Amino acid sequence: MSIAGTRVVRVEDQKLITTGGTYVEDLRGDALTGAVHAMFVRSPIAHARITSIDTSEALAAPGVIAVYTAADIDLPPAPVDPVTQSWLADGVVRYVGEAVALVLAEQRYQLADAAELIDIDYDPLEPVSSIDAALADETLLFPEHGSNVMQVNGKEFDEKTFDDCEVVVTRTIVNQRVAPVPLEVRGAACTWGDDGRLMVWLSTQNAQIARTVVAAGLGVGEESVRIVTPDVGGGFGAKVGADPEVVALGWAARHSGRAIRWTETRSENLTSMTHGRAQQNTITIGGRRDGTVLAFRLEVVQDTGAYPRLPFLPILTELMASGVYHFPRVETASRAVATNTAPISAYRGAGRPEATAAVERAMDLFAAEIGMDPGEVRKANFIAPEEFPYQTPTGASYDTGDYATALDRVLEAGGYADLRAEQARRRASGDPVALGLGISSYVEVTAGDDSGGEGGRVDINPDGSVTAYTGSSPHGQGLGTSLAMLLSDQLGIPLDKIAVRHGDTDEVPKGIGTFASRSLQMGGSAMRLAADQVIARARELAANMLEASPDDLELNVDQGVWQVRGAPASSTVTWAQLAERAGEGELSADEWYDEGAPTFPFGAHLAVVEVDTLTGKVELRRLIAVDDAGPVVNPLAFRGQRHGGLGQGAAQALLEVMNYDPDGNPTTATLADYSFISATELPDFELVNMETPTTRNLLGVKGIGEAATIGSTPAVHNAVVDAVAHLGVRHIDMPTTPVRVWQALGDARKAEAK
Amino acid sequence: MKVAIEVNGQTVAEEVEDRTLLVHYLRETAGLTATNIGCDTTSCGACTVLLDGESVKSCTMLAAQADGHAITTMEGLTADDGELHPLQRAFREQHGLQCGFCTPGMIMASVSLLDHNPKPTRQEVRDGLEGNLCRCTGYHNIVSAVVEASGQEVDR
Ligand code: FES
Ligand code: FES
Numbered sequence: 001m002s003i004a005g006t007r008v009v010r011v012e013d014q015k016l017i018t019t020g021g022t023y024v025e026d027l028r029g030d031a032l033t034g035a036v037h038a039m040f041v042r043s044p045i046a047h048a049r050i051t052s053i054d055t056s057e058a059l060a061a062p063g064v065i066a067v068y069t070a071a072d073i074d075l076p077p078a079p080v081d082p083v084t085q086s087w088l089a090d091g092v093v094r095y096v097g098e099a100v101a102l103v104l105a106e107q108r109y110q111l112a113d114a115a116e117l118i119d120i121d122y123d124p125l126e127p128v129s130s131i132d133a134a135l136a137d138e139t140l141l142f143p144e145h146g147s148n149v150m151q152v153n154g155k156e157f158d159e160k161t162f163d164d165c166e167v168v169v170t171r172t173i174v175n176q177r178v179a180p181v182p183l184e185v186r187g188a189a190c191t192w193g194d195d196g197r198l199m200v201w202l203s204t205q206n207a208q209i210a211r212t213v214v215a216a217g218l219g220v221g222e223e224s225v226r227i228v229t230p231d232v233g234g235g236f237g238a239k240v241g242a243d244p245e246v247v248a249l250g251w252a253a254r255h256s257g258r259a260i261r262w263t264e265t266r267s268e269n270l271t272s273m274t275h276g277r278a279q280q281n282t283i284t285i286g287g288r289r290d291g292t293v294l295a296f297r298l299e300v301v302q303d304t305g306a307y308p309r310l311p312f313l314p315i316l317t318e319l320m321a322s323g324v325y326h327f328p329r330v331e332t333a334s335r336a337v338a339t340n341t342a343p344i345s346a347y348r349g350a351g352r353p354e355a356t357a358a359v360e361r362a363m364d365l366f367a368a369e370i371g372m373d374p375g376e377v378r379k380a381n382f383i384a385p386e387e388f389p390y391q392t393p394t395g396a397s398y399d400t401g402d403y404a405t406a407l408d409r410v411l412e413a414g415g416y417a418d419l420r421a422e423q424a425r426r427r428a429s430g431d432p433v434a435l436g437l438g439i440s441s442y443v444e445v446t447a448g449d450d451s452g453g454e455g456g457r458v459d460i461n462p463d464g465s466v467t468a469y470t471g472s473s474p475h476g477q478g479l480g481t482s483l484a485m486l487l488s489d490q491l492g493i494p495l496d497k498i499a500v501r502h503g504d505t506d507e508v509p510k511g512i513g514t515f516a517s518r519s520l521q522m523g524g525s526a527m528r529l530a531a532d533q534v535i536a537r538a539r540e541l542a543a544n545m546l547e548a549s550p551d552d553l554e555l556n557v558d559q560g561v562w563q564v565r566g567a568p569a570s571s572t573v574t575w576a577q578l579a580e581r582a583g584e585g586e587l588s589a590d591e592w593y594d595e596g597a598p599t600f601p602f603g604a605h606l607a608v609v610e611v612d613t614l615t616g617k618v619e620l621r622r623l624i625a626v627d628d629a630g631p632v633v634n635p636l637a638f639r640g641q642r643h644g645g646l647g648q649g650a651a652q653a654l655l656e657v658m659n660y661d662p663d664g665n666p667t668t669a670t671l672a673d674y675s676f677i678s679a680t681e682l683p684d685f686e687l688v689n690m691e692t693p694t695t696r697n698l699l700g701v702k703g704i705g706e707a708a709t710i711g712s713t714p715a716v717h718n719a720v721v722d723a724v725a726h727l728g729v730r731h732i733d734m735p736t737t738p739v740r741v742w743q744a745l746g747d748a749r750k751a752e753a754k
Numbered sequence: 755m756k757v758a759i760e761v762n763g764q765t766v767a768e769e770v771e772d773r774t775l776l777v778h779y780l781r782e783t784a785g786l787t788a789t790n791i792g793c794d795t796t797s798c799g800a801c802t803v804l805l806d807g808e809s810v811k812s813c814t815m816l817a818a819q820a821d822g823h824a825i826t827t828m829e830g831l832t833a834d835d836g837e838l839h840p841l842q843r844a845f846r847e848q849h850g851l852q853c854g855f856c857t858p859g860m861i862m863a864s865v866s867l868l869d870h871n872p873k874p875t876r877q878e879v880r881d882g883l884e885g886n887l888c889r890c891t892g893y894h895n896i897v898s899a900v901v902e903a904s905g906q907e908v909d910r
Contacts, residue, residue, distance in 0.1 A: 013846040016854030018832050020788030023855065028785070108778075109771060183792045183800060183855040183889045233790070233855030234889050266793040476853030476890050636849045640895060644852060647892025671797035671887070679880040679893040684910055 001558070002489050007636045010481045011495065012474075021231035024187035024203050025263050031199065032189055035259035036065050038249060039111035041101040041118055042272060043093035046129065046340040046664025047141070048122035050091055050100065058103065058117040063110035066256050067118060068102045073251055078217060078244060082150060083142045083338075085307045087217070087248040093122070094141055094306035095340050096666055097271030102248055104256055127340045127664035131280050131303050134337035141306060141338045150308040153315055154333025161295045161329055165286030169365045174733045175354045177278035177303065177658045179668075180347045181676055184233020185269040188246050191259035198225045198250050202242060205235040206473050206513020207503045210242040217247030218254075225250075229503030232475035236648075237346030238274050239475075240515050267670050275658050276347020278303035279317065279354045283362040289370050291380035296327045298358055300334035305343035308336060313344065316351025316448065319396050323359040324403040324441045324602060325381040330393035340664040346515060348648055349706045352444040353713055360440040360714035361731070364721065368730060373420075374718070375411060378441050379404055398443060398600045399694045399702075406626045406690055407441050407604040413688045414606040414624040427726050436609045436723025440715040443602040446517035446629075446703025453594030454518070455510045456526030458487065458534045460587040464560075464576030465497040468530075469590075471511020472523030473503050477705060478637035479519050483527050485633055486699070490531045492557030493575060510592065517601075517703025520633065525698040526593035533589030538562065541578050541587070546571055599694045599702040603627040605715035607650070611723040616742030618720050620650055623712060624686040629702040630693045638704055639687060645708025646685050651677035653716035655735050675735070728752055757817045761786065762830030770817055776810075777801045779817035780827060788828040788858040792887070799886030802859035803827050809866035811885075828858035831865070840903040841865060848908065850899030852890035860886050864900045873904055 015021065055067040070090035077084040089100045101118055105111045126139040133139070134148040141148055162168045190200040198218070204210045207227040215222045232239065245262070253260045264272070280301045287293035298321040302314035314334035322330045367377040382403040383390050390398040416437070423435040455471035468487055474480055480500040488495050501507060512522070535555060542562035543550040554565050561572040579587045608622040623646055632638045655675035659667045668674040693700035713734070720736040721729060728748035732740050757779065758767035766784045780786050780803065791813055792800030801813040804826040812825075831839035841861050844850065851857040860883065867874065867882040874882065879900045880893065888896060898908045 009846055010849070012854075013851065016851055016857055017828070017838070017842040017845055017861070018788075019829055020790070020858050021854045022787070023790070025791075026781075026787035028787075109773060181889055183798065183853065183887065184790070185792070232853065234853040236889070266795070266798075478849075478852070640849045640852060640891060643892035643894045644890045645892070647894075648889070670795045671793040672795040676797070676887050676889075678884045678887060679897065680884045682880075682893055684876060684897070685892065685894050686910075 003485050004489050004633050008481060008485055008634050009636065010478045011484060012478060012480055023184050023231050023233050024189055024201050027189055027201055027230060031191055032259050032261060035189060035261045036104045036106055037108045037111055038252065038260050038262040039103050039115055040099040040245060041103060041115045042268065043089060043096055043098045043100055045093060045122050045124060046096050046127040047125040048093050049125060050089060050093060051121040051123050053101065054119040055101065058114045061110065061114040061117055063106040064114045065104040065106065065258060066252065068252055069100065073248065075217060075219060075251060080307045080309060081311060083145055085244060087244050087251065095342050096664060097268065097342055098306065099245060099248065102252055104252060104258065104260065129340055129660050129662055129664040131301050131337060131339065134339045141340065148337045149335055150304055150338050151311050151336040154318065157297060157331050157333070161297060161331060162284065162286040165294050166288050167366070167369050168284065168286035169369050170282065170284040171365060171731060172280060172282045173358060173361055175277045175279040175281060175357050176734055177275050178347065178652055178656045179270050179275050179658045179674060180236040180238035180273065182234030182236055182239065185264045185266055186243065186273055187263040188249055189261045190249055190253045192254055196224065200225065200227050200246065200250065201230055202227055202246060203232050203239060204229055204242060205239045205475060205515050206241060206511065207505050208471065208511040209240065209513055211505045213242040214247055214250055218250050227505045229473060235475050236348045237276065237350050237515055240346055270669050270674055271666050272342060274309060274343050274345035275305065276344065277354060278344045279314070281354065281358045283358050285362040285366045287366065291370065291372050291377045293325065293327050293366065293381050295329040296322055296359070296362065297331040302334060302336040303341065303344055304336045304338050305341045306338060307343045308338060309343045309345045311336065313351040317355045319394050320352050320355035320445060321359060321394050322392055323356060324383060324443045326383045326387065327381065332394055341660050348709045353710045356440065356442045356710050357714045357717065360718065364718045365730065368725060374439050375407065375416065378407060378439065396445065399696050400692050401443060401600060401602045402692055403441055403602060406602060406628060409688050409690060410604040410606045410624050410626045413686060414622065416606065419608060432613050434611045434613050434723040436611055436719040438607040438715045438717065438719025438722055439604065440711050440718060441604045442711040443600050444707055444710045445598045445600055447521050447596060448598040449516045449518065451512045453592050454512050454522035454526045455508065455592050456523060456530040457590040458527065458530040458588065459585065460534060460575050460579045462576065462579045464493065464574055464579065466491065466493055466499070468498065468500045468527060469508045470500060470502045470523045470527060471508055471513065472519035473513040474519065475514065477514065477519065477641065478634065479523065482520060482633045482637060483524060486524060486527060487531055489557065490528070492555060492560035517705035521599060521697045521699065521701050521703055522593060522596055524701065525596055526591055528698045529591035529593050530589045533591060534587060537587060537589065538578050541581055542573050545573050545581060596697040599696050601627065601629040601702040601704065601707045603707060603711050605711040607715040607719040609716065609719040609723055611720060611741060613724065613727065613745060616738035616745065618654060618736055618741060620654060620683055620716060622683055622686060623650060624688065625708060625711065626688045626690050627704065627707045627711065628690040628692050629704040629707060630700050631691055641704045642687055642708040643685055645706060646712045647677060647682055649709040649712030650682065650716045652713045653734050653736060654681065655737065657735050755818060757821045759817070759820050760824040762826055772818065774817045775813055776815040776817045776820050777812040780812060780825065786827050786829050790855055790858060792855065797887065799863055800856055800859040802862045802886060804862055804866060809863050828861055844899040844903035848895045848899040848902055850891065850896045856886060856888040860888065860896060864903070867900065868904055873906060874900065876901060
């Protein structure tokens with residue numbers, strides 16, 4: 001009987017709930033005995049010239065081994081197209097939190113003491129602290145580049161695009177900067193071995209990409225670097241690869257001849273780990289009064305922060321601009337601009353949530369303008385099931401979908417009609433606590449990266465157990481359990497005899513890792529291929545042992561034995577016997593899966609909020625979700641991914657923002673200031689099932705890691721605006737904090753009075 | 755200074771710097787690394803342990819303040835024969851953890867919560883765990899885990 005599709009508690013958990021995971025900071029191995037501690041000294045100022053650095057006093061402080069600055073590091077800077085970034089700030093600092101010096105000390109507590117003694121003189125430059133300031137191009141972050149615009153994409157817009165529209169709405173919507181805040185901050189440990197190789201333990205989402213980054217940064221061959229990923233306490237896109245700090249640490253370990261441990265503080269993490277989102281999007285939507293949208297335009301301005309780390313973010317937003325809709329005309333363009341703030345990179349969804357937020361707000365604005373129910377407007381414009389595969393005007397090829405059914409199911413589950421009636425009652429009675437309903441229909445792209453596949457290896461051990469190796473890099477998703485379930489079904493070997501390993505570049509030299517919700521579809525398909533190969537090899541061996549033709553052999557997956565079709569049950573061979581016969585390490589296959597194409601999960605969310613119109617306070621009461629990512633391997637993990645996504649997505653709509661003041665100082669630089677959502681602010685989630693398979697990989701699956709984040713942000717956002725729509729409010733930028741809602745209500749009142 | 759703390763039933767007595775935080779004492783001196791550090795502002799609860807049975811954030815206390823007291827960490831919940839505490843079991847059964855980083859603190863805070871309120875409603879669990887942050891789970895299954903551990907039925 002197949003276990004895929006049944007709820008299986010995770011094999012990962014036993015350790016995590018007893019002794020706890022082994023995160024980088026928990027490593028106690030011999031290689032790190034006597035390791036020194038590292039700390040980066042970071043810029044307290046957004047934009048300045050460094051005029052002098054005096055490290056002499058710090059060097060004399062107790063326990064200090066070394067203090068390094070850009071002058072010491074003899075490595076070429078990292079290319080961050082179209083500019084470069086030094087491993088430690090070289091001459092100029094461009095954001096608060098940029099690393100300027102690196103201190104090594106024998107003991108952890110000595111670091112902060114020594115850092116205090118480093119004397120750095122800064123000559124302040126004008127800060128560029130917002131997208132608008134960057135676009136003005138008055139102060140340049142990189143004068144040699146000639147502009148703060150780092151990248152431009154898209155064609156000129158056609159003046160006539162909206163000519164035949166009865167109604168046209170346009171608005172600029174801020175998709176605010178948020179901090180990823182994995183609960184485990186960044187950390188690494190490293191040491192150079194006697195063999196001349198650098199060993200790095202790193203909290204990362206992909207050891208192999210980290211190896212490439214570190215080797216390139218240090219100017220050594222990849223064979224000279226080994227990365228090991230211990231347990232990782234969350235990544236959410238911000239732990240893809242390796243940050244510049246890791247290269248600086250590798251260099252410092254070589255220069256000092258010491259093993260090094262590094263763990264940043266949370267405040268450091270909030271100011272100097274990459275942030276996400278940070279777009280300013282202008283939408284224009286036009287159509288007929290019957291609800292038909294005829295044209296949609298999206299103009300993206302992406303804040304890249306001080307160094308452009310991920311050029312494809314705004315491009316992905318453009319790609320997904322038209323969402324689930326069959327819009328006849330779609331135009332997009334994007335610009336990416338540098339500001340004196342922390343660099344922007346991937347954060348759960350990476351470019352797609354921004355697209356969904358823009359188009360789903362646009363649909364609500366259009367619906368409000370023509371006075372139609374937002375659900376009805378959506379239904380009037382969905383791509384129909386028979387149109388798949390559907391080529392979007394922006395160049396995406398959607399695989400499969402049924403957007404209308406997803407919306408119907410979520411509205412039905414939520415009791416939409418009754419909720420609307422309740423809303424009307426409250427409005428009629430002048431209830432100060434307004435009810436708001438927010439819908440979002442979404443499609444997103446998973447494994448949309450162009451990273452060239454994924455690896456999987458299956459070894460049958462002499463005792464009949466399995467050791468599998470994946471190039472994916474799970475860090476909370478439960479992929480180890482999911483892959484083991486698939487292997488168990490395929491090989492007929494019980495779950496407890498299957499170990500899935502990942503994240504050591506010596507064990508798994510080729511791999512891409514976990515991001516873009518790619519792991520099950522790519523890593524799972526690679527594992528399927530490898531198991532297929534092992535089965536083919538086993539068939540030959542079993543035929544030989546049972547003196548039968550390979551064609552007559554069958555694998556009895558219920559018992560995990562090979563048998564001759566139709567022969568007495570006594571003549572069977574086990575996996576252990578086959579492994580024995582094959583010889584040590586011989587019953588094994590190592591495969592690379594690169595056939596897969598991006599897939600397009602979709603769904604619909606309904607959010608119900610209450611807004612106190614006297615105070616502006618928003619309470620999220622219900623969040624109901626359809627998230628369709630094809631067939632589900634482990635419903636337990638699948639639901640968990642959706643829960644986490646819903647929470648994070650709702651948090652962006654309600655609370656979270658990484659703020660900088662006009663001088664470029666971060667004002668939400670600790671967890672006391674940054675509005676990380678807690679259990680009290682979230683409701684229980686209501687999940688509705690739907691499974692539409694794809695044809696684009698061996699398993700028929702799509703990714704689920706980011707889907708619910710993408711759907712929930714605009715649903716909650718739309719609900720808040722809907723709650724106060726009757727009071728004349730059409731839009732409130734996220735996060736919809738009490739102050740913002742209260743202000744919007746005041747503005748609407750003033751506008752009405754005029 | 756010399757600090758002696760009974761950690762999970764065993765006395766650990768070591769010479770440490772005066773400014774040593776309790777969480778560092780547990781992780782480095784006592785060698786128990788389940789207890790994690792997730793912030794520097796007493797905001798996240800990843801470091802939650804029990805001090806004489808009451809939950810405290812061990813990043814916010816000096817080891818010296820715990821001198822002569824009894825501390826329980828997540829490692830101390832598992833019985834000698836390996837039998838799991840009902841909360842450990844419930845977190846696994848209900849998938850109340852993903853990356854696991856918040857889990858030790860979350861479980862210890864939940865022990866204390868159930869001590870004070872043995873049959874909490876879901877909302878009471880949410881309110882009781884407000885000081886413990888999780889980035890992965892959206893809290894839904896954490897709430898379910900605590901409800902299950904309290905012997906009540908989980909209906910969602
Ligand atoms: S480490 Fe965050 S509260 Fe203690
Ligand atoms: S499980 Fe990852 S922070 Fe809670």
